[in-house]
Amino acid sequence: MNSFIPMKKRLGILTTAVVATIFVGLFFGNTNFMVSSASAASSNPLQSSSHVTLQNTATSSQDPLPGHQGHQLVMVLPPRSDGKLWVGTVTWTASKPVELVVLHGYKNLTSADDAHGVPLISTPPSGAVAITLIKPSQFMPPGNPVPSGTAPFVGTAVAFHTLSGAKFTVTYSVDATANTRTK
Numbered sequence: 001m002n003s004f005i006p007m008k009k010r011l012g013i014l015t016t017a018v019v020a021t022i023f024v025g026l027f028f029g030n031t032n033f034m035v036s037s038a039s040a041a042s043s044n045p046l047q048s049s050s051h052v053t054l055q056n057t058a059t060s061s062q063d064p065l066p067g068h069q070g071h072q073l074v075m076v077l078p079p080r081s082d083g084k085l086w087v088g089t090v091t092w093t094a095s096k097p098v099e100l101v102v103l104h105g106y107k108n109l110t111s112a113d114d115a116h117g118v119p120l121i122s123t124p125p126s127g128a129v130a131i132t133l134i135k136p137s138q139f140m141p142p143g144n145p146v147p148s149g150t151a152p153f154v155g156t157a158v159a160f161h162t163l164s165g166a167k168f169t170v171t172y173s174v175d176a177t178a179n180t181r182t183k
Contacts, residue, residue, distance in 0.1 A: 047081055050178050057171040063161065065122040065129075070165045076174055077158040079103065086158055088176030093148040095169040097136035098162055102155035106130040129156065133163075 045052055060072035077086045090100070106121050106128035120131045132155065139149025153176075160170045 046078060050084075051176070052077075052178075053173075053175045055171075055173045057169065060160070060162065060168045060170075064124075065131075066124055067122060072162045072165055072167050073101070074160045074168075074170050075157065076160065076172060077176055079157045080178055082178070084178040084180055085154055085156060086176045087154045087179050088174060089150065089152050090158060090172055090174040090176075091148075091150040092160065092170050092172035093146060094160065094171075095147070096162065096166050097140075097147040098160040098168055098170060099136065100134040100139070100149075100151055100153070101157075101159045101161045102132040102134070102153050103157040103159075104130040104132065104155050133161070 054076075056076075058074045060074050062069055063071040063073040076090060077088075080086075092098075106119070108128065112118055120133065121128050122131060123129075134151065136147060136149070139151060140147065158174070158176075160168070160172070162168060
């Protein structure tokens with residue numbers, strides 16, 4: 001049955017499945033997966049390379065973070081299994097205005113009180129993440145009719161998102177390096 005699906009499409013489907021598995025596994029517990037060497041062209045560059053340059057077009061799906069199920073999301077750079085941080089730049093154009101989301105590992109501080117507050121966080125089973133949500137108006141010049149932008153980032157993961165829950169398509173280019181945290 002697989003012989004009727006072109007190789008390029010099979011690799012695209014496989015890549016999408018691997019990235020989705022990594023992302024869902026991070027937020028819903030540990031997920032182990034295996035890809036047979038006959039099916040995979042190489043290991044996942046988003047987990048094994050120290051530098052990636054990607055270009056892709058993707059459609060959104062339901063945000064898997066607890067409490068965010070009414071939102072739409074396209075994961076650009078999923079969290080790495082080695083704990084490194086993504087540092088880079090992303091440029092995009094979308095079918096609708098989108099927010100840029102950068103996730104950060106969140107360490108609960110015992111010194112945080114009501115006066116200090118807590119940043120926007122989500123607490124999936126695998127550990128809390130702090131959420132940077134950058135609105136479209138921070139990228140687009142006033143009067144620009146095309147939802148697009150360019151932004152630098154540093155974080156655990158990078159995604160496009162709609163708080164409204166509106167479905168969208170986004171084409172993006174990203175150049176990023178996986179850096180080891182110095183502290």
